[in-house]
Amino acid sequence: MPFNGEKQCVGEDHPSDSDSSRFSESMASLSDYECSRQSFTSDSSSKSSSPVSTSPPRFVTFDEVMTAARNLSNMTLAHEIAVNENFELKQDALPENSLAGRVKHIVHQAFWDVLESELNADPPEYEHAIKLFEEIREILLSFLTPGGNRLRNQICEVLDTDLIRQQTEHSAVDIQGLANYVISTMGKLCAPVRDDDIRELKATSNVVELLRQIFHVLDLMKMDMVNFTIRSIRPHLQRQLVEYERTKFQEILEETPSALDQTTEWIKESVNEELLSISETALTPGAENSSKPSLSPTVVLNNSYLKLLQWDYQKKDLPETLVTDGARLQELTEKLNQLKIIACLSLITKNMVGAVTEGFPQLADRLKRISAVLLEGMNKQPFNLKEALNSIGLQTCVEVNKTLTERGLPTLNAEVQANLIGQFSSIEEEDNSIWSLIDKRIQLYMKSLLCLPSSQKCMPPVPGGLTVIQQELEALGSQYANIVNLNKQVYGPFYANILRKLLFIEETMGKVNASSPPN
Known part of the structure; x- marks a missing residue:
């Protein structure tokens, strides 16, 4: 969140200081294309990354599929670790009421009950306890760094299972003493966040429960x-x-030649839309038709990225090159949809009652917070958007009337209130003019982000009507630009190959049509 008077910048969270140079290298082929069409006739692209192949299809073996799956899994994990500063692993806790959870609890409880009965027997049986200490020893040793030889030797000496067995044979074993040593060693090796757990272990007197809790804390320490x-x-x-990602994806592509099919269709859709737009422009009266305009690969690719902001993530698969960022893009799109509605509500309120509420900035902020709260979870099922919009309309009328009353001004009449609520509720309707306007302006803003040169990192000005969501929009725009720019760096060569094929085909078809004699 930017401070007052500061501009939020794009690309500040990029994973490398040399992002701009890497981006230039990975997208150089796109720039070359825009400078010279001769590159289309060259065979510089690798066969594996080409979306169009003249060779017959080959069968993919199970081993190749598994290799590709492992590469994708490793690439996804590495990507998540690198770009998500909050990424961490957590213990997989089973729901208590689930069958698996109940079975696990019963089995574990049975084990500890058996251990307790063995230790309380006369004479006591220590074999299971010895095996537990052997396992504890191995876990403690796994925490040590290569240079921790002194502590390693000490752990091996104290938790020497052969020595413990000899002590049990002579009734000289001290289970409580061994447990206390384990707790003391855990205190030396654990993270500060586990200090409270160590204190609880020291306060536990029952040996069986103590061993049980020791394993629980050791599991937490392993996760730490x-x-x-x-x-x-x-x-x-x-x-x-x-x-790393580019290399891994190339390996996936070699194992699975169809790994760029959806990406190709994603880009091809933008190519077709751009061609249609050019055709409509050429047919416009007064337009110059002296030469056939060329498609810009950069414009096509940016338009493809803009489609992700309106993607149906529940019904439509993402392009293969964006799978690693799918969750982030979906979350960003959902937040953006919420901001669109807030901007629409603000614009309607300003148009209808702006004359009487002008000069009350606190009211606008309060209405924005109310809208955000009532729209929380709008992308989840079940959520009735129409009811939420109606509630926001009612609450808006209440807040506006309250503010007017406090200032000694006349409140809104019933007709204005009904009209305001009705316009709020109509936002969800298809082809709503306010929604279309706000959506177009947000798309324009996001497009301007993608068109920024690498040397200019400050956010572009926000279009009119979006001031109420400027701070949130800039934050989302920064995240979006970071995702797109990193994706371009990684997959730029693959996109360049796809664009060469698609745009070269379009140009060839255009030349053939132009040279064909009229009927």
């Missing part, structure tokens, strides 16, 4: 260690992410 490792490797992944 994994997340610490993730945080440690994140800077390295961020520096190597572009090359």
Whole structure:
């Protein structure tokens, strides 16, 4: 969130300091295309990354499919670690009322009950307890760094299972003492966040319950260690992410030649729309038709990215090159839809009652907060948008009348209130003019973000009517631009190959049609 008087900038969260240079390298072929059409006739693109192939289809073996799946899984995990600063692994807790949860609880409880009965027997049976200490020893050793030889030797000496067995044979074993040593060692190795858990262990007197809780805390410590490792490797992944993802995707493409089919269709749709737009412009009276205009690969690709802001993520699969950012794009789109409605509501309110509420900035902020609260969860089922809009309309009338009354001004009459509520409720209707206007302006703003040169990172001015959501829109725009720019860096060469094929085909068809004699 920017401070007052500051402009939020695009690309500040990029994973590398050399993003602009990498982007230039990965998208160089697109720039070359715009400068010279001769590159289309060259065979510089790799066969594996070409969306159109003249060779017959080949069968993909199960091993190849599994290899591609592993590559995709590794690439997705690396991407998530690098771009999501809050990414961490958590323990997979089963729901308590689920069948799996109940079975797990019963089995674990049975194990600890058996252990308790063995330790309370006369004479006690220690074999299960010894195995537990052996497992604890291995877990503790796994936490040590390569240089921790002194503590390693100490753990191996104290938790020597052969020695413990000899002690049990002579009734000289001290289970409580061993547990206390384990707790003390855990206190030295654990993260500060586990200090309270260690104190609780020290306060536990029942040996069986103590061992049970020791394993629970050890599981937490293992997860802490994994997340610490993730945080440690994140800077390295961020520096190597572009090359790593590109290499992994190339491996996937070699194993699965159809791995760019949906991406090709995604770009092809924008090519067709751009051609249609050019055709309509050419047919406009007064338009110059002296030469056939050429499609810009950059414009086509940017238009493809803009489609993601209106994507139906529930019914339509994402292009393969955007799967790793699917969750982020969906969340961004859902937030953007909410902001669109808030902007529509603000514009309607301003048009209808702006004359009487002008000069009350606190009222506008209050109405915005009310709208945001009542629209929370609008992208989830079940959510009745019409009812929510009607409620916002009623609450808006209440707040406006309250403000007018406090200022000693006449309140809104019943007709104005009914009209205001009706216009609010009509926002969800198809082809609503207010919605179309706000949507077009947001699309224009997002498009201007994608057109910014790499040297200019400050946000472009927000179009009129969007001031009420400016702060949130700039934040979302920054996230969107970061996703798009990183995606261009990684998959730029693949997009260039697809665009060469698609645009070269379109140009060839255009030349053939132009040279064909009229009937």
